[in-house]
Amino acid sequence: MKVLVIGNGGRESAIAWALSKSPKVEKIYVMPGNAGTGISWENVDISPSDQEAVCAFAKEKGIDLAVIGPEDPLVAGLADQLSGAGIKVFGPNQKAAQFEGSKAFTKDFLMRHHIPTARYREYTDLDSLKEGLGEFGFPVVLKADGLAAGKGVLICQNEEEAVRGAEKIMGERAFGDAGNLVVVEEFLTGREASILCFLDGKRIVPMESAQDYKRAHDNDQGTNTGGMGSYSPNILFDDEALVERIEKEILTPTIEGFVEDGIDFRGVLFIGLMIENGEPKVLEFNVRFGDPETQSVLSRLETDLSDIMLACVEGKLDEQPIQWSKSPAVTVVMASGGYPDAYEKGKVIEGLDAVEDAVVFHAGTRLEDGKVLTDGGRVLAVTATGESLEEAREKAYRELAKISFEDGFSRSDIAKFDS
Numbered sequence: 001m002k003v004l005v006i007g008n009g010g011r012e013s014a015i016a017w018a019l020s021k022s023p024k025v026e027k028i029y030v031m032p033g034n035a036g037t038g039i040s041w042e043n044v045d046i047s048p049s050d051q052e053a054v055c056a057f058a059k060e061k062g063i064d065l066a067v068i069g070p071e072d073p074l075v076a077g078l079a080d081q082l083s084g085a086g087i088k089v090f091g092p093n094q095k096a097a098q099f100e101g102s103k104a105f106t107k108d109f110l111m112r113h114h115i116p117t118a119r120y121r122e123y124t125d126l127d128s129l130k131e132g133l134g135e136f137g138f139p140v141v142l143k144a145d146g147l148a149a150g151k152g153v154l155i156c157q158n159e160e161e162a163v164r165g166a167e168k169i170m171g172e173r174a175f176g177d178a179g180n181l182v183v184v185e186e187f188l189t190g191r192e193a194s195i196l197c198f199l200d201g202k203r204i205v206p207m208e209s210a211q212d213y214k215r216a217h218d219n220d221q222g223t224n225t226g227g228m229g230s231y232s233p234n235i236l237f238d239d240e241a242l243v244e245r246i247e248k249e250i251l252t253p254t255i256e257g258f259v260e261d262g263i264d265f266r267g268v269l270f271i272g273l274m275i276e277n278g279e280p281k282v283l284e285f286n287v288r289f290g291d292p293e294t295q296s297v298l299s300r301l302e303t304d305l306s307d308i309m310l311a312c313v314e315g316k317l318d319e320q321p322i323q324w325s326k327s328p329a330v331t332v333v334m335a336s337g338g339y340p341d342a343y344e345k346g347k348v349i350e351g352l353d354a355v356e357d358a359v360v361f362h363a364g365t366r367l368e369d370g371k372v373l374t375d376g377g378r379v380l381a382v383t384a385t386g387e388s389l390e391e392a393r394e395k396a397y398r399e400l401a402k403i404s405f406e407d408g409f410s411r412s413d414i415a416k417f418d419s
Contacts, residue, residue, distance in 0.1 A: 001026060002027045002061060002062055002064050003025055003066075004028075004063045005030045006067065007048065008033055011295075012070075013295075013363065014381075014383075015069060018305045020041070022307075023304075024304065024307075025306055030044065031054065031057070034362045034366065049073065051073075051078055052081075054081070055085040055087070058085065065088050066088065066090070067091065068089065068090070071100045075100060075147060075287075079091045089266075090309040096264065100285065101146060101147060102146065104183055106284065107122075109257060116280065117282040118185040119186045120183050120186070122145075123181070138157060138162065139158075140186070142166060142184060145180065146179075148176075152169070152178055189274070192211065192272065193211055194209070194211060194271070196271075196290060198308060198322075199266060200315045201264045201266050202315060207322075208297055208324045210232040210233070210234055211232075219413065224340070229292060229381075229410070229411055231328065232296040232300055239278065250280060254269070254271075265287075266315070268288055269286075270286035272285075292333055292381045296330065299383050299385055300329050302323040328389040329384065331381050332411070333363075334403065335408065335409055335410065336377055336408065340377055344407070345373070345375050345376070346374065347407065349380070350404050355402055355403065356399070358395055359384075360381075363378045363380060374405055374408075379405070
């Protein structure tokens with residue numbers, strides 16, 4: 001089987017790594033890829049936004065399965081184009097991808113299908129937005145409706161911050177057209193959890209649970225990022241009553257809602273949850289693997305990933321058993337100094353060859369003159385598994401310490417809990 005993985009981040013590195021363990025996969029292309037995927041597999045220098053070129057490559061190489069990693073090409077309809085060219089695609093079509101392309105679309109779906117979530121209002125006018133900021137009290141959450149590279153959500157502690165956030169999104173156009181519509185949500189308290197689910201159009205099958213860490217610095221300080229680390233399984237899911245409640249109140253009505261609304265979703269649905277006093281509420285839907293949850297979750301997958309993906313594409317998920325390792329996994333991200341704001345690229349990364357007891361998933365890296373250089377905000381993710389969460393965490397940080405680049409940083413509290 002020839003597989004094309006589309007994307008260039010840590011998520012795509014983890015997907016390619018998991019697929020490479022399959023005896024059925026003989027060739028992996030990564031488009032456009034990074035230094036790590038170029039070393040391990042074959043990178044293809046084509047932009048995922050060039051749909052015509054992507055389809056032409058897939059047909060020329062006889063690709064048996066295309067896996068679309070990032071949200072942008074999904075929202076732009078790349079899955080539809082590849083399917084139209086006769087290529088099997090793991091990733092939702094453009095209609096289904098609206099769940100990430102528009103936060104208002106998702107909120108409307110959740111409300112119509114009685115799936116627990118935060119109260120909200122939509123605004124398309126700055127003055128009206130400012131007037132409505134206090135409806136749910138403070139803190140309050142402001143969300144740019146469209147895609148904003150994971151940075152379009154602002155948590156505002158008071159009215160002054162909320163007004164400044166409204167002006168940033170809708171007045172200053174900090175996130176471009178993504179801020180044409182703003183969703184104002186009540187602020188939910190509790191603990192966050194992530195569930196990644198496989199879908200085949202008719203069924204939804206949750207993967208092992210995970211938790212990621214969004215803030216840039218320890219103790220959840222600093223600006224929101226794409227994710228600074230994760231672990232799996234999430235300790236909150238030791239509660240069987242909670243798991244049953246999520247299944248009944250969120251997963252089942254979600255897939256029933258998709259079918260009712262004529263949404264043929266085949267791929268991965270990421271469900272972000274807030275849990276308080278055993279009550280789960282949906283924070284967001286994403287239409288692809290999360291990053292860096294994917295690194296932790298796929299490190300625990302024992303079933304052939306290519307089999308699962310094909311079962312999703314072919315609508316046969318009910319015929320595909322899925323097995324998971326009981327060994328917990330911990331992922332720690334190394335980022336460029338200044339991330340998620342301004343940062344420099346082109347720093348030489350040292351120590352990669354010294355890592356022995358963990359997997360290094362490349363994200364923002366490139367290869368130049370035989371050296372691996374930084375080429376993004378989140379540069380690497382180091383993932384380790386162990387007999388216990390503590391052992392996995394100790395391994396991840398021990399191996400992480402072997403790697404260095406100028407101004408690089410990471411959080412020191414991933415999967416660290418008070419005893």
